[in-house]
Amino acid sequence: MAGLFTRLRAGAGAAWEEYVRHPFVEALADGSLRREAFQEFLVQDYLFLIQYARAHALLAYKLEDLADIRAALDTAKALIEIEIPLHVKYCAGWGLAEARMREAPPALEMLAYTRYVLEQGLAGDALDLLAALAPCLAGYAEIGLWAARRAQPDNPYIDWIRTYTGEDYLASVEAALAMIDRVGDALGAEARLPRLQAVFTQATRLEAAFWRTGWREQAP
Amino acid sequence: MAGLFTRLRAGAGAAWEEYVRHPFVEALADGSLRREAFQEFLVQDYLFLIQYARAHALLAYKLEDLADIRAALDTAKALIEIEIPLHVKYCAGWGLAEARMREAPPALEMLAYTRYVLEQGLAGDALDLLAALAPCLAGYAEIGLWAARRAQPDNPYIDWIRTYTGEDYLASVEAALAMIDRVGDALGAEARLPRLQAVFTQATRLEAAFWRTGWREQAP
Amino acid sequence: MAGLFTRLRAGAGAAWEEYVRHPFVEALADGSLRREAFQEFLVQDYLFLIQYARAHALLAYKLEDLADIRAALDTAKALIEIEIPLHVKYCAGWGLAEARMREAPPALEMLAYTRYVLEQGLAGDALDLLAALAPCLAGYAEIGLWAARRAQPDNPYIDWIRTYTGEDYLASVEAALAMIDRVGDALGAEARLPRLQAVFTQATRLEAAFWRTGWREQAP
Amino acid sequence: MAGLFTRLRAGAGAAWEEYVRHPFVEALADGSLRREAFQEFLVQDYLFLIQYARAHALLAYKLEDLADIRAALDTAKALIEIEIPLHVKYCAGWGLAEARMREAPPALEMLAYTRYVLEQGLAGDALDLLAALAPCLAGYAEIGLWAARRAQPDNPYIDWIRTYTGEDYLASVEAALAMIDRVGDALGAEARLPRLQAVFTQATRLEAAFWRTGWREQAP
Helix, strand or coil, X not given: CXXXXXXXXXXXXXXXXXXXXXXXXXXXXXXXXXHHHHHHHHHHHHHHHHHHHHHHHHHHHHCCCHHHHHHHXXXXXXXXXXXXXXXXXXHHHCCCCHHHHHHCCCCHHHHHHXXXXXXXXXXXXXXXXXXXXXXXXXXXXXXXXXXXXXXXXCCCCHHHHHHCCCHHHHHHHHHHHHHHHHHHHHCCHHHHHHHHHHHHHHHHHHHHHHCHHHHCCCCC | XXXXXXXXXXXXXXXXXXXXXXXXXXXXXXXXXXXXXXXXXXXXXXXXXXXXXXXXXXXXXXXXXXXXXHHHHHHHHHHHHHHHHHHHHHHHHCCCCHHHHHHCCCCHHHHHHHHHHHHHHHHCCHHHHXXXXXXXXXXXXXXXHHHHHHCCCCCCCHHHHHXXXXXHHHHHHHHHXXXXXXXXXXXXXXXXXXXXXXXXXXXXXXXXXXXXXXXXXXXX | CCCHHHHHHHHCCHHHHHHHCCHHHHHHHHCXXXXXXXXXXXXXXXXXXXXXXXXXXXXXXXXXXXXXXXXXXXXXXXXXXXXXXXXXXXXXXXXXXXXXXXXXXXXXXXXXXXXXXXXXXXXXCHHHHHHHHHXXXXXXXXXXXXXXXXXXXXXXXXXXXXXXXXXXXXXXXXXHHHHHHHHHHHCXXXXXXXXXXXXXXXXXXXXHHHCHHHHCCXXX | CCCHHHHHHHHCCHHHHHHHCCHHHHHHHHCCCCHHHHXXXXXXXXXXXXXXXXXXXXXXXXXXXXXXXXXXXXXXXXXXXXXXXXXXXXXXXXXXXXXXXXXXXXXXXXXXXXXXXXXXXXXXXXXXXXXXXXXHHHHHHHHHHHHHHHCCCCCCCHHXXXXXXXXXXXXXXXXXXXXXXXXXXXXXXXXXXXXXXHHHHHHHHHHHHHCXXXXXXXXX
């Protein structure tokens, strides 16, 4: 039987396509994205990553199996120690200083998405939180692989795209999807599917909306 | 098919009997319980009721259906406005002033039980919290009905026993067990039974341990 | 010394004006608001009220004083039993059935605001939650009183405006602001002001953004 | 001015002495502790460490500053990856297999302490959680240093005692106390002292009670 993520992804229907084939993604892949649009996205993505790390710390608290707790802590720690610094370094190349990103007014889309995920994780259990976290993790791999195939070698966003096609990233996605299946088995995913689907689909819609943080700068 | 509570109660095995037929309960029913033992229990039960009200407020936050939220709020409110004041009035008859109960050092058994339930409810979802809350609510009805049949008319604890055999209390138990079944259906209880059973059985053991708050005064 | 709300309101600066004098509010007061704009707002306000009730249940859990817990439960219960049904009845007069509102896609503004408040309340303590809840409660009284003075007797929104100028509503605001001061004294509000201000100002910005749920229908 | 921990320790009065000079500690230091008593303690300490790791994951979620989040994650990770495995290896030397410890019935003292700390952290903010965590961390350093001075070279518990006198452990305590001061400054510790003291003192009492998990085997 297909894994839980595969079923949730299928169940999200058009919302998934609107997320992974958003005009922002297409413009990234064909290189037509304006520099300002990308920069605005990067700023909010910085703010997002901090909340994403907090969400994985919350996940670690919510889990029961020591190996799962360890995996969630590893993700949170990798976000703080590797991905956020890499993001900061990458942003510096686009003229964005960390101090400016930290002080940037949080976009509505960033607040809606991150707080929805965190609150879902607090009101529900570890499986609800995993369902809310899944679209981001696995969607970016899908987006990265699709965009990498389309992008020309001189695409200005190629380094960003390749972040999500590297072996390390793909291995982390695979590990996370295996955890969802494992926790899903223990916590009755099959019988809770309608609610998990509602959470997954809502998170997918909020991921799609997140692109607007940059897209509204494309043709302002 | 039997309701979720009936299955969890059966699954708790000997732990359930050790709770509902604790020597404290037998001494209550045959009137041999020492006054000091009952008083100590009443003090910790006062502290318990406050946390029990908080647990129902937490439950209201965790629920999604408006009718369920309303029912959880009603229980929390009834605890604060009716049951705690009744308990205070009843305790006054045993020479226990509210101020003394409020300042009483919390017993280990009270802390363990109430914080276990609350933390379970925060780490898990509404169904985990309901599984942790069920032994108290339904167990006291069972204890009350059993003790009422055994108690002589001059049993000094007869009023306390009858608190849990009244129509209002039994109706509230029935409503709560219906909510567990309803939420259980929505959140996949069947497929999560091992974990729900672990929570229910642990809460049952902590209920049994709670009698010690009084029982240790029986033969000090 | 002025109460905590008065200081936070002043500290929010322009954000407060953008909330209480939003073009949507002006159009409500002078009657120029389009029917469709008001309807869209009412739909999201219905979804908001459910989360607002959950937030007060969470507050009740977070509080320690029995009188405060009782007040928070009363607010949650009044929202579920009186305000939401009144809102539903009122919406029916505008051609909005409850079933339609319940199924309506949640607006980004509604999600951002409600989940920000709830998550703030879960990450922080009761005082952080109160700071996040304050702009809504007290702001609507201010908006209601201002709009009521400006509205002509044939203003189609006059009944809605008067909801927030009634004695009951104003008394509930006064009670809530007194609770903020009381909890603030106990939990060191003075020394935590920068953080409380950040929460209050962010919640105020999200309140201002919430008007867009309707305003985008004004001149689509 | 003395750090927050120093003030809370002084404010805990006799409760602190009852914790750090518990008969169990004295018997550890002079080597008179029965093997069975130590083993029972080690079993519950294993269960404790898992919850202690979860508490640090929760702390990471509750914190806001990236350096603080990272430090809390590091502690959680060190517990899972280093301290628990070391504990397991150490216990094996005393004839305790990990499987047996994992299945051991949780003692009331362990449940009361760990769930009190976790629930305090969920109801309150990061500073409340830090106040609940402080007695364990800093108390074990104090106990270790005191016991190490008293223990004879042939003391059978000397390796355990030295765990808490090593440079690494003492550095981690120092870092944790610095974090309490830092978070305390940001979140108004001074003005919230009565409540923080109540949490700290209660946690201290629960630490003292925790020794009973072993002590009741000393003279059964």
